Amino acid sequence: MDRRSVSIAGAGKIEGGVYDRVKISGSGKVTGDVEAEEFKGAGAVTVEGSLRARRFDVSGAFKAEGDLEIEEGEASGSFKVEGRVTARELKVSGAAKCGPIQGGYIRVNGALKAKGDIEADTVRLSGAFKVEGLISADRVEIHLEDRSKARELGGEVIEVRRGTAWGGLLSTLGRLLGTHGRGMLEVESVEGDELDLEWVVAEVVRGRVVRIGPGCRIGRVEYQESLEVSPDAQVGEEVKA
Amino acid sequence: MAEELISKKEVLRLTGISYGQLYRWKRKGLIPEAWFIRKATPTGQETFFPKERILERIRRIQELKEERSLDELVALLSPEARPEAIRWDDPTSLSPIGEEGRVLLWKDGGYTFPELFALACGAEAVRKGARPGEARLLVDLLKGAPDVLKSPSGILCVLAEKEVTGEGLSLRVAFAVLGREPLRLDPGCRVRVRLDLEKILEGLKLSLGEVS
Numbered sequence: 001m002d003r004r005s006v007s008i009a010g011a012g013k014i015e016g017g018v019y020d021r022v023k024i025s026g027s028g029k030v031t032g033d034v035e036a037e038e039f040k041g042a043g044a045v046t047v048e049g050s051l052r053a054r055r056f057d058v059s060g061a062f063k064a065e066g067d068l069e070i071e072e073g074e075a076s077g078s079f080k081v082e083g084r085v086t087a088r089e090l091k092v093s094g095a096a097k098c099g100p101i102q103g104g105y106i107r108v109n110g111a112l113k114a115k116g117d118i119e120a121d122t123v124r125l126s127g128a129f130k131v132e133g134l135i136s137a138d139r140v141e142i143h144l145e146d147r148s149k150a151r152e153l154g155g156e157v158i159e160v161r162r163g164t165a166w167g168g169l170l171s172t173l174g175r176l177l178g179t180h181g182r183g184m185l186e187v188e189s190v191e192g193d194e195l196d197l198e199w200v201v202a203e204v205v206r207g208r209v210v211r212i213g214p215g216c217r218i219g220r221v222e223y224q225e226s227l228e229v230s231p232d233a234q235v236g237e238e239v240k241a
Numbered sequence: 242m243a244e245e246l247i248s249k250k251e252v253l254r255l256t257g258i259s260y261g262q263l264y265r266w267k268r269k270g271l272i273p274e275a276w277f278i279r280k281a282t283p284t285g286q287e288t289f290f291p292k293e294r295i296l297e298r299i300r301r302i303q304e305l306k307e308e309r310s311l312d313e314l315v316a317l318l319s320p321e322a323r324p325e326a327i328r329w330d331d332p333t334s335l336s337p338i339g340e341e342g343r344v345l346l347w348k349d350g351g352y353t354f355p356e357l358f359a360l361a362c363g364a365e366a367v368r369k370g371a372r373p374g375e376a377r378l379l380v381d382l383l384k385g386a387p388d389v390l391k392s393p394s395g396i397l398c399v400l401a402e403k404e405v406t407g408e409g410l411s412l413r414v415a416f417a418v419l420g421r422e423p424l425r426l427d428p429g430c431r432v433r434v435r436l437d438l439e440k441i442l443e444g445l446k447l448s449l450g451e452v453s
Contacts, residue, residue, distance in 0.1 A: 102268075119267075119268045120268075136264045136267070136268060137264075138261060138265060152286075154260060154264045155260065155261055155264050156259065156260065156261025156262075156264070156265070157261075188286045189286050189287075191249070191260050191264075192260045192261065192264075193259045193260050193261045203286060204284065204286065204287075206250065206260070207260065208259065208260075219284075220284055222250070237284075241250065241254070
């Protein structure tokens with residue numbers, strides 16, 4: 001099937017529909033659901049509906065009023081999706097706000113607010129976040145730059161550290177904003193096979209091999225194989241299952 | 242009577258699976274979200290499951306996971322969860338397709354859910370008296386319209402025929418039509434088979450769930 005490509009430079013509107021490539025630089029609006037092989041935006045881009053694309057690249061201010069479903073993509077700047085995000089691979093740097101996220105590899109550097117669960121094969125979060133649901137992945141890696149919150153963490157390997165993975169910019173920003181050194185994660189429960197936690201406040205932590213590092217305050221730790229607790233951590237109760 | 246619940250810890254202990262596996266299976270849709278019941282206990286938040294169903298489900302997964310891919314498992318165990326993940330190798334094993342559908346197959350395996358649906362419609366037409374060649378028209382038509390699956394209500398699918406006579410020549414042409422109600426064909430057409438898409442879709446989902 002022959003598909004059209006559209007491109008906006010400056011300000012304009014695109015009707016929803018099926019396209020080969022959509023390219024917006026400047027300020028653009030898509031009225032309705034859109035499906036494209038490739039979706040590129042630089043500037044202010046609003047999709048008044050759902051967006052489906054194989055390749056997705058936006059920088060500046062992006063907003064979708066529906067769902068976002070992509071194979072792979074990157075977003076930088078402000079990224080807002082009111083519905084659900086599904087991606088085989090998605091990298092976001094900047095400020096993200098969205099519904100539940102589901103995918104293969106999900107990485108967010110910066111600030112993230114998610115209404116719902118984040119479920120993927122690998123989840124890497126760096127910065128500060130607020131996730132209303134469960135963060136679950138085979139591998140969860142978190143680098144905390146500021147106060148963060150999630151309802152639950154679950155998976156196979158879970159690692160939480162203070163400080164960002166890519167240091168530089170975010171921690172400089174953190175110092176400017178006075179958030180540096182405030183990295184901390186508040187969560188009801190952490191469950192996984194191998195847990196390596198720092199600066200986590202949780203009611204309960206359950207795992208096979210557990211390391212409770214500095215800054216943690218845990219109500220109760222249940223472990224199967226081994227438990228290591230840092231002298232700079234507080235654990236209410238330790239139970240070997 | 243309310244079903245007996247079992248804690249997540251107990252599930253892991255009884256089945257020998259890991260947290261990682263349990264969460265992975267949940268993510269892949271093998272264990273329904275609704276079975277995760279969160280409750281406050283004296284020792285903090287805990288997740289509980291309907292005991293019989295979760296233990297049975299995990300037993301089935303463990304039994305089948307050696308020979309089937311994760312996507313096939315989803316199709317087998319909870320087809321409703323992720324129909325888009327279905328890849329089915331043996332369509333005739335599903336009752337809505339059955340032996341009648343064998344002549345309609347066009348590849349060795351890896352049938353997707355929309356393709357299975359197209360086959361089920363074709364097979365239904367065969368059962369209603371259509372010839373394989375005619376049923377294939379329906380299959381080809383539906384195969385190319387996967388969006389029908391999203392809201393099949395109000396959509397009509399018919400197999401019709403028309404006789405064209407000319408000078409010393411008589412031709413019977415069969416054709417498949419897919420459209421919204423009201424669907425109008427010219428009076429010279431005769432509708433051979435009318436398909437109830439909703440019912441076929443439901444039957445297919447059901448049988449995907451049962452084969453397991």
